Amino acid sequence: MTTFLATEYGVGVGWRPEIAGFVAELPGLRFAEVVAESVHDHDDLPPGLAELLARGVAVVPHGVRLSLGGAEPVEPERVRHLARVAERVGAPLVSEHIAFVRAGGVEAGHLLPIPRSRESVDAIVANVKRTQAELSVPIALEPIAAVFDWPDNELAEGDFLTEILEQTGALLLLDVANVYANAINRGTEPAALFDRIPLERVAYVHVAGGAEHDGIYHDTHTDAVPQVVFDLVAELCSRRRPPALMLERDGHYPPADALRQELDAIAKASGYPAVT
Amino acid sequence: MAERQAELVGTLASGAPVPDGFDPRLVETARVALLRKRAGEVAKAWPALAASHGRDWSRTFARWAAARPTRGSLRDGWDLARAAGELRADAAEELAVREATYVYDGTAAPRPRRLPAVRRGDGGVIIQVAGRLRILRRP
Numbered sequence: 001m002t003t004f005l006a007t008e009y010g011v012g013v014g015w016r017p018e019i020a021g022f023v024a025e026l027p028g029l030r031f032a033e034v035v036a037e038s039v040h041d042h043d044d045l046p047p048g049l050a051e052l053l054a055r056g057v058a059v060v061p062h063g064v065r066l067s068l069g070g071a072e073p074v075e076p077e078r079v080r081h082l083a084r085v086a087e088r089v090g091a092p093l094v095s096e097h098i099a100f101v102r103a104g105g106v107e108a109g110h111l112l113p114i115p116r117s118r119e120s121v122d123a124i125v126a127n128v129k130r131t132q133a134e135l136s137v138p139i140a141l142e143p144i145a146a147v148f149d150w151p152d153n154e155l156a157e158g159d160f161l162t163e164i165l166e167q168t169g170a171l172l173l174l175d176v177a178n179v180y181a182n183a184i185n186r187g188t189e190p191a192a193l194f195d196r197i198p199l200e201r202v203a204y205v206h207v208a209g210g211a212e213h214d215g216i217y218h219d220t221h222t223d224a225v226p227q228v229v230f231d232l233v234a235e236l237c238s239r240r241r242p243p244a245l246m247l248e249r250d251g252h253y254p255p256a257d258a259l260r261q262e263l264d265a266i267a268k269a270s271g272y273p274a275v276t
Numbered sequence: 277m278a279e280r281q282a283e284l285v286g287t288l289a290s291g292a293p294v295p296d297g298f299d300p301r302l303v304e305t306a307r308v309a310l311l312r313k314r315a316g317e318v319a320k321a322w323p324a325l326a327a328s329h330g331r332d333w334s335r336t337f338a339r340w341a342a343a344r345p346t347r348g349s350l351r352d353g354w355d356l357a358r359a360a361g362e363l364r365a366d367a368a369e370e371l372a373v374r375e376a377t378y379v380y381d382g383t384a385a386p387r388p389r390r391l392p393a394v395r396r397g398d399g400g401v402i403i404q405v406a407g408r409l410r411i412l413r414r415p
Binding site: 070072102103104106107108109110114115119147149150151152213214218220222 | 310
């Protein structure tokens with residue numbers, strides 16, 4: 001765990017098959033993330049990913065379907081898959097969400113918020129521990145962007161996150177766009193959360209785009225990153241700069257120049273060297 | 277908590293009533309956004325099917341999917357294409373290629389066909405042997 005936190009990976013990118021060619025040509029890249037469920041645990045690696053590993057880029061599997069926040073125990077086969085993918089790519093770390101994605105056998109098709117209650121903390125802590133038992137590397141947990149809150153919230157967001165991290169020993173994957181989205185939609189100050197969470201546990205940071213519809217900010221990953229989100233990255237880094245920050249784009253991929261500009265904007269906001 | 281999580285998934289994935297205590301406007305916003313996201317994902321897996329609906333794709337998909345929780349983009353698009361009746365030629369070919377490559381009974385996950393298969397598309401015939409496809413187009 002300390003090894004990852006002590007290494008400066010700098011600016012990275014979410015590797016996706018659609019932008020594999022673009023990512024392959026980023027000269028300074030040292031860090032990338034791959035959706036864990038998109039990697040086979042024994043068959044061929046997706047084209048382009050093996051080349052990235054051969055270049056010495058650190059690749060972090062990012063799970064999206066474990067449902068760590070589900071009331072039911074995490075499915076052992078999904079945990080084993082994540083662990084095997086981490087070993088295949090020689091990952092220094094894996095990540096997943098503080099969320100649930102299915103209940104009663106029905107898939108939600110999206111990351112859903114869990115109540116900020118004691119019961120909920122107990123459930124996710126148990127699932128994170130079950131997952132850690134199978135992993136040979138640390139796990140970082142990512143708080144999600146949610147359009148609505150549960151009525152049963154007992155804990156403030158910062159206390160809720162800190163409690164989960166303390167009980168599990170997990171690291172934090174902080175999505176600055178999620179922080180922005182939640183604050184805007186709840187009418188609070190985005191940077192205020194930075195004072196309430198253990199910034200020294202931030203393993204890496206997601207930077208993503210979003211869009212506003214009918215007064216609600218949606219964390220879409222398919223739109224440009226707003227300047228306010230880059231400003232929030234700068235604000236975070238002025239308090240404590242995380243080892244890695246990455247651009248997370250999941251569709252409607254813009255031309256390479258636009259992606260390069262967003263990577264450069266992350267470099268500028270964080271003070272890490274440009275990777276383009 | 278398990279019951280309340282299941283209730284919430286029922287609301288978002290099948291259009292069941294909003295559980296007590298939640299803000300109905302915000303949950304509805306999330307439900308609509310989720311359908312928009314699903315439409316985008318299915319369009320990636322079924323580009324010709326989505327393109328054949330043009331600008332109406334998101335709305336058409338949302339209408340069909342509102343009461344159907346996702347079974348993954350591949351199956352969602354497949355079920356919709358099968359239910360759609362008449363398809364534009366390229367969407368029909370997209371479906372025929374999949375039908376020739378996989379066995380899919382509409383209930384279990386599709387699996388690759390072991391035996392050769394022939395399917396008729398609008399513009400020709402699709403032949404699959406040992407996982408390889410040949411498309412014979414009509415002149």
